[in-house]
Amino acid sequence: MRSKIAESLIDVEAQLRQLGLWQMKPPPSEALASTEPFCVxxxxxxxxxxxxxxxxxxQLLEQQLPLPERCAVTPMAEEYFRASHLATEELLMVLAKLDVLISETP
Structure with a gap:
């Protein structure tokens, strides 16, 4: 199951790149330190x-650490991309698959 999750993570990255949403420069560390869900x-x-x-x-996969018990990124992504003119259907499908894989992994 972990290998399927890793493959799906690669697919998410590929979709972000294909949509032109992949950034070369990370945001400031303060932005990454947010305690809000999804760093909204x-x-x-x-x-x-x-x-x-x-x-x-x-990191969790590499270190063989437990994965989250539940994953529900897709609803947030659907809402975020609702007004977008980008072709995000494939990204949403990959995220939905990832939600299921993580939520079903013991």
Missing amino acids: DTLSLPQWLQFVFLPTLY
Whole structure:
């Protein structure tokens, strides 16, 4: 199951890159230190995915640490991209798959 999660993380990155949402420069450390869900007060959702969500999950997988019991990123992504003119269907599908994989992993 962990290998499928890792593959899905790679797919999320690929989708962010394809949509032109991948940033080369990280946001300031203060922005990453937000305690709000999804860092909504300091980051855009694509930034949160790139600089918080993906690195955290990669680290948990690499160190064989327990994954979160539940994952529900897709509803936030659907809301964020609702008014977007970007073709985000594939990204949303990958995030939905990741939500299921993480939530079902013991």
